[in-house]
Amino acid sequence: MKVQLLVTKTDFSVPNIEREFRHLGIGYQVEYIEDHPDxxxxxxxxxxxxxxIDGELAFRYHPTETELKDYFYDHKTRH
Structure with missing residues (x-):
């Protein structure tokens, strides 16, 4: 599963989301909007x-840790 955090270089929520990913054991890559116009x-x-997630837009906002857990748990049980 490929998880990309697509953010602006000035987004102050990035450290919080990264902490949530780490806490949940989710591997991810940070990609900057400014570098990916495509x-x-x-x-x-x-x-x-x-x-x-796997090239599809899963969240357009900063999800809560519970939303992330629910999404990833549900995704794993479906596959």
Whole structure:
């Protein structure tokens, strides 16, 4: 599973999301909106943060740790 945190370089929520990912044991990559206009266009990105999972937009906002846990738990049980 490829998890990308797609954010602006000035997004102050990044450390919090990274802490939640680490706490849940979720591997991820940080990608900057400014460096990926193709992703911005493809997913109609208008703000930060965004979370892509396997190339699909899963969150357009900063989810709570509970939302992340629910999403990843549900995803694992379906596959």
């Amino acid at each position: 992703l911005v266009s493809r997913h109609n990105i208008r703000h930060s943060p965004n979370i892509l």
